[in-house]
Amino acid sequence: MSELLFRIVIVAALGLFTWLLIxxxxxxxxSRRQHALAxxxxxxxxxxxxxxxILAFSSDDCRQCHQLQEPALQRLLTQRGEAVSVEYIDAPTTPELTRHYQVLTVPTTVxxxxxxxxxxxxxxxxxxxxxxxxxxxxLTPNSDSIASNT
Known part of the structure; x- marks a missing residue:
């Protein structure tokens, strides 16, 4: 019985640790997002x-940037036309801008x-x-949606 209780405590501790980590x-x-938005x-x-x-941060070796993010941005440009422009930024070669927007990973879009x-x-x-x-x-300033929390 004590071995079962020990195992339950271990599993509970691992669950708590995992939750705390997440x-x-x-x-x-x-926190980084709020700092960057400010x-x-x-x-x-x-x-x-x-x-x-839209600032699209990527790197040469980022597969997701080139295979997923770039096509998504192109579809956005097709749908919103002249209202939107996209700047592709190589994150490793622009450390000032990367720090300014708290870029944690690529792809990142601002x-x-x-x-x-x-x-x-x-x-x-x-x-x-x-x-x-x-x-x-x-584009619709009266919109109730909060895009900064996505």
Missing amino acids: WSGRRFVA AAPLAPSPQDTGRIR VLDATGKAHAINYGFANVQRLLEQVDAI
């Missing part, structure tokens, strides 16, 4: 004035409004639907 990881990512706006380039910009203020940051692959919702939340 919880702290999520808090860390949420960052100073990025000045728009002359050709992007008045447009929503959705900026026309003034350069970050409205949403997606760590990992962001599908077309998520990106459309984030862009539409900026």
Whole structure:
């Protein structure tokens, strides 16, 4: 009986440790996201004035960036046309911008409004639907959706 109780305690301790690890990881990512959203706006380039910009952080060896994220961004551009522009950024060669937006992994997409203020940051692959919702939340200011928490 004591061996069974010992095993139950071990399993419970492992479960608690796993939960604590996941919880702290999520808090860390949420903290980094909030810090990045509060960052100073990025000045728009002359050709992007008045447009929503998406900064797409990737690297040469990122398979998910090239096989999933780039096609999703192209579909977004097809659907939103002139309202959106995409800047592809090589994360390893732009450490200042990578730090500015707290990029934790590639792909990462940062959705900026026309003034350069970050409205949403997606760590990992962001599908077309998520990106459309984030862009539409900026295009429709009265929208109740909160894109920055996705």
